[in-house]
Amino acid sequence: MKRLLSCAVLMSAIAFPLLAQTSYFVSTSGNDTTNPGTFDFPFRTIPRAITASVAGDTIYVRGGTHSYNTTINISKQGSDTSWFSLLSYPGERPFLDFSSMPISGSLRGISLSGSYWRVKGFDIYKAGDNGMHLRGHHNIVEFCSFLENNDTGLQLSNGAADNQIINCDSYFNVDPGQGNADGFAAKLDVGTGNYFYGCRAWQNSDDGYDGYLRPSNDITTTLENCWIFRNGYLKSGLPSTGNGNGFKLGGSDQQNLMHNVILKNCLAFDNRVKGFDQNNNKGSMTLYNCTGYRNGTNYSISQALAAGKVLTVVNCASLGPYGSIGAFAVQSTNSWLSPFFVDATDFVSIDTMGVRGPRKPDGNLPDLPFMHLAQGSDLIDSGTDVGLPFIGSAPDLGCFESDWPTSVDDNANVPDVFALEQNYPNPFNPSTRIRFTIPVAGLSSLRVYDVLGREVGVVLNEQVPSGTHEMDWEAVGLGSGVYFYKLDSGGRSEVKKMILLH
Numbered sequence: 110m111k112r113l114l115s116c117a118v119l120m121s122a123i124a125f126p127l128l129a130q131t132s133y134f135v136s137t138s139g140n141d142t143t144n145p146g147t148f149d150f151p152f153r154t155i156p157r158a159i160t161a162s163v164a165g166d167t168i169y170v171r172g173g174t175h176s177y178n179t180t181i182n183i184s185k186q187g188s189d190t191s192w193f194s195l196l197s198y199p200g201e202r203p204f205l206d207f208s209s210m211p212i213s214g215s216l217r218g219i220s221l222s223g224s225y226w227r228v229k230g231f232d233i234y235k236a237g238d239n240g241m242h243l244r245g246h247h248n249i250v251e252f253c254s255f256l257e258n259n260d261t262g263l264q265l266s267n268g269a270a271d272n273q274i275i276n277c278d279s280y281f282n283v284d285p286g287q288g289n290a291d292g293f294a295a296k297l298d299v300g301t302g303n304y305f306y307g308c309r310a311w312q313n314s315d316d317g318y319d320g321y322l323r324p325s326n327d328i329t330t331t332l333e334n335c336w337i338f339r340n341g342y343l344k345s346g347l348p349s350t351g352n353g354n355g356f357k358l359g360g361s362d363q364q365n366l367m368h369n370v371i372l373k374n375c376l377a378f379d380n381r382v383k384g385f386d387q388n389n390n391k392g393s394m395t396l397y398n399c400t401g402y403r404n405g406t407n408y409s410i411s412q413a414l415a416a417g418k419v420l421t422v423v424n425c426a427s428l429g430p431y432g433s434i435g436a437f438a439v440q441s442t443n444s445w446l447s448p449f450f451v452d453a454t455d456f457v458s459i460d461t462m463g464v465r466g467p468r469k470p471d472g473n474l475p476d477l478p479f480m481h482l483a484q485g486s487d488l489i490d491s492g493t494d495v496g497l498p499f500i501g502s503a504p505d506l507g508c509f510e511s512d513w514p515t516s517v518d519d520n521a522n523v524p525d526v527f528a529l530e531q532n533y534p535n536p537f538n539p540s541t542r543i544r545f546t547i548p549v550a551g552l553s554s555l556r557v558y559d560v561l562g563r564e565v566g567v568v569l570n571e572q573v574p575s576g577t578h579e580m581d582w583e584a585v586g587l588g589s590g591v592y593f594y595k596l597d598s599g600g601r602s603e604v605k606k607m608i609l610l611h
């Protein structure tokens with residue numbers, strides 16, 4: 110059964126504003142001099158298309174290997190109501206090959222100093238320094254890979270603020286001295302309000318993620334659903350001479366600088382030295398539902414903070430010794446605290462098979478059994494409600510919430526047709542449609558949250574019959590960016606991500 114619950118909002122979708130102005134196309138068979146940049150007569154290079162574009166335009170880059178020996182500079186400034194888009198052509202994956210660039214600290218692959226750019230769907234390979242250096246604000250970098258660059262894969266610094274890094278991978282990056290190349294970094298003179306979601310970093314010579322500051326101070330960065338592993342090892346598998354930490358939360362030599370960092374549902378494993386590393390950070394650190402496994406040390410956060418700053422560790426899990434967390438920390442329901450007991454039987458699988466594997470077509474991380482809780486684990490439904498979505502009677506411990514049926518909602522005889530589908534269109538502005546299916550009639554809610562977990566909209570909160578339903582929702586008064594919509598019905602819930610793009 111299907112029904113439209115919200116006809117008035119649907120009407121407004123008909124007046125959907127057509128914001129896209131011009132689309133330009135870039136192809137390895139194009140020509141910058143003689144072609145106008147259309148689909149049939151594309152440009153040859155991305156810089157040529159950037160020169161042609163104005164705010165509101167979209168640049169589509171066709172698949173294949175695009176070779177560059179100089180930096181692609183993106184400096185044009187959009188606005189919240191008029192974005193630039195630099196996108197892979199749908200169904201294709203451009204490979205940006207910078208391998209002919211000399212190794213040099215000034216030779217980045219892409220230098221993004223502009224703002225209100227959405228960059229999606231590129232592989233960025235072997236730049237002379239960072240794969241991408243981001244110093245603008247309010248950009249969205251999505252579904253990109255940064256591999257084998259000669260410094261950090263994606264570095265945010267020089268005041269970069271309010272950027273969203275979504276579903277990106279960064280791996281096999283190594284600098285000549287091996288002590289600088291991280292997977293992702295929001296470091297040095299970075300600005301505040303940057304957000305990472307669904308990112309993976311592995312086998313970078315220094316750290317997976319690095320928040321070391323010099324001279325920025327008292328800024329905030331958020332990481333959610335990120336997997337960071339095997340950093341401190343090279344592509345060959347041999348150990349590097351770099352630091353080899355997973356999440357390096359801050360640090361500033363002797364200068365006591367504060368990097369406030371929020372980690373939600375993050376996973377660190379097999380990093381050579383530390384999984385979650387304070388590195389002398391004096392700022393507030395909040396770790397909700399994180400998991401550490403088989404790092405040199407899983408958690409190492411024990412040094413005193415600056416006055417007024419707080420270390421909060423809740424619903425976190427460790428398989429093996431957890432490491433050290435300062436007595437000053439606010440802790441509750443972590444797996445190393447009473448009454449929990451953790452061993453391999455708490456998990457469906459501790460086999461890392463597939464962790465580097467392909468993402469889903471929409472860029473989300475693959476579904477794997479690795480580090481998911483096994484049915485019957487004492488870590489299920491034993492956590493503290495910290496405002497994150499959960500399934501069952503309470504949050505689980507660790508980074509993956511399980512959906513095993515519990516005694517509370519023993520519905521083993523009910524067909525499993527609980528489903529929340531991807532909204533369409535996505536990205537959207539201002540209206541989008543959300544479809545879901547519930548197996549049992551009951552009070553159901555569909556709510557929208559921003560990246561900080563604040564509720565920003567209620568699409569539905571009422572008795573709903575079983576079956577499939579469609580809802581239209583209009584984002585009123587919200588800025589561009591990533592939002593989450595969460596379905597709750599019959600003791601189950603599911604969350605999906607959507608992007609509002611003005």
Ligand SMILES: [Ca+2]
Binds near residue numbers: 352
């Ligand atoms: Ca280092």
Ligand SMILES: [Ca+2]
Binds near residue numbers: 288289315357
């Ligand atoms: Ca580092």
Ligand SMILES: [Ca+2]
Binds near residue numbers: 449450452455486488
């Ligand atoms: Ca157990």
Ligand SMILES: [Ca+2]
Binds near residue numbers: 502504510
């Ligand atoms: Ca639960």
